[in-house]
Amino acid sequence: MIGSGFSFLRQPRVLFGPGRIDELPGLASLFGKRMLLVTGGRSLEESGMLQRLLGLCAGHGVRCDHARVTGEPSPEVVDGIVERFRAVGIAVVAGVGGGSVIDAAKAVSAMLLQEAPVERFIEGREGFLVHDGRKVPFIAAPTTAGTGSEATSNAVISRIGRDGFKRSLRHDAFVPDIALVDPVLHCSAPRNLTLSSGMDALTQLLEAYLSPSASPLSDCMAWSGLEYFARSFLPACGEGSDDVEVRAGMAYAALVSGIALANAGLGIVHGFASSIGGRIDIPHGELCATLLYTATRENISALQESDQGEAFLEKFSRAGCLLSGRSVAGTAAGCEALLEQLELWQEQLGFRRLREFGLERAEIEPVVAATRAKNNPVDLDNSALKTIVEERW
Incomplete structure (x- = not known):
């Protein structure tokens, strides 16, 4: 197998360990002064972590916009977030949540610099366009141990129904710039x-x-x-x-x-x-x-x-x-x-x-x-x- 050769994709910078989530605002500040934080429903807020992160962001001089994603991301969810924040000068996107949140945030980072809707770039869809790889820098902080999306180059997008689909928005450039893996965040998962x-x-x-x-x-x-x-x-x-x-x-x-x-x-x-x-x-x-x-x-x-x-x-x-x-x-x-x-x-x-x-x-x-x-x-x-x-x- 080695004789026939193989390739290995670029990986994110991985920061792994208890308490590393507190490093998010400082890491975000390396890319700029305005971060879009994408989270799930209410668990991060109920745990007090959301307010903690917002406070830490303020301490680092980072303005933090916030978007919520519940369920697996659809094209409409991604496009809606992109439309809200495309023109405000987002310097970095951070996804803190389960696999669906990470995928949604990854897709948003990939689409903020594009004009066409995300569905045009999803693999296997009619009129599929090849993405040029331009994106806003992206930090992934998973709160569940499952998809591994914090280390992959694709974001899974779905539309449910008889004519529905579940496919990927993909480019080698979409691998998160930083994977911030804090197992403490996982302890509250049911x-x-x-x-x-x-x-x-x-x-x-x-x-x-x-x-x-x-x-x-x-x-x-x-x-x-x-x-x-x-x-x-x-x-x-x-x-x-x-x-x-x-x-x-x-x-x-x-x-x-x-x-x-x-x-x-x-x-x-x-x-x-x-x-x-x-x-x-x-x-x-x-x-x-x-x-x-x-x-x-x-x-x-x-x-x-x-x-x-x-x-x-x-x-x-x-x-x-x-x-x-x-x-x-x-x-x-x-x-x-x-x-x-x-x-x-x-x-x-x-x-x-x-x-x-x-x-x-x-x-x-x-x-x-x-x-x-x-x-x-x-x-x-x-x-x-x-x-x-x-x-x-």
């Missing part, structure tokens, strides 16, 4: 959000690790993230939810999942995230959680029937031993350990089914027809794709 975000990070780590486009460098990142996920996920969802060290482990796993996916790509679960996520209002992490076991099982089954699947099966097996905490003999046993562990989490943690989010049975066929994943370790036929969705419907 269990259901911790669980779904964590399963998103796990899915990204596994899919990047198993990608045909993976390199030794992206594998190092993905494996390191899997190690921290394995030791931190269940404690973060339970008695360790307010343990900063536990939250730091999950924050790290999410961060490196973003780095790994940006350089290796993603597999079939994220293929479904696009085709299903544009049809129904389902949190991305919950979609990953409910599909990961069946998708992994179908991948392993197809690879076992392939003449060229052994290298991928060995990776699945290695991941199975790590995540299950079991030492087993042989590739097949390791793969089975992985499947057993994923199925156990699916049942014990109560991942909801797709029909609970409004997917109709009649929509399964068009979903399958629309699903693609160029970085899945094996080409799955429509029968396998249908099985994945039907079993979790």
Whole structure:
């Protein structure tokens, strides 16, 4: 693999550790004196952190404008924020929140210097334009451990409905200038959000690790993230939810999942995230959680029937031993350990089914027809794709 070469994208300047959020105003001042702060609903305000940041901004001579984003960003949400602030001279955009907030803020930073609406630049849309990469500097401070958007070059934009979509605004320049990762911000995340975000990070780590486009460098990142996920996920969802060290482990796993996916790509679960996520209002992490076991099982089954699947099966097996905490003999046993562990989490943690989010049975066929994943370790036929969705419907 090394002999054939690989590339690795630019990464943000990463500042990681408890209390680093207090550095945001000072970092913003390096870019200018007016910051647009994008946050989620009310949790940052209710915790007192919003007022703290505003006070720190004043101390650094930074004027702070504020915009809220609730739910996954749509083109209308992004365009609305851009229209409000395009002409006021924003020097830096900061996103403090979950993955949707980071994506929205990233898109706003990318569109403040553009005249056309964001939908014109979204991949796969009619009349798609190639973005020139000009943006306002961007700082990302995640409050959940999931998407890894603080380290990626894309912002996911969606419109929900029968003719909806969930696609990316993408350019190498959109990688945040600074990723400010403070695990203290994660301690207040409720269990259901911790669980779904964590399963998103796990899915990204596994899919990047198993990608045909993976390199030794992206594998190092993905494996390191899997190690921290394995030791931190269940404690973060339970008695360790307010343990900063536990939250730091999950924050790290999410961060490196973003780095790994940006350089290796993603597999079939994220293929479904696009085709299903544009049809129904389902949190991305919950979609990953409910599909990961069946998708992994179908991948392993197809690879076992392939003449060229052994290298991928060995990776699945290695991941199975790590995540299950079991030492087993042989590739097949390791793969089975992985499947057993994923199925156990699916049942014990109560991942909801797709029909609970409004997917109709009649929509399964068009979903399958629309699903693609160029970085899945094996080409799955429509029968396998249908099985994945039907079993979790």
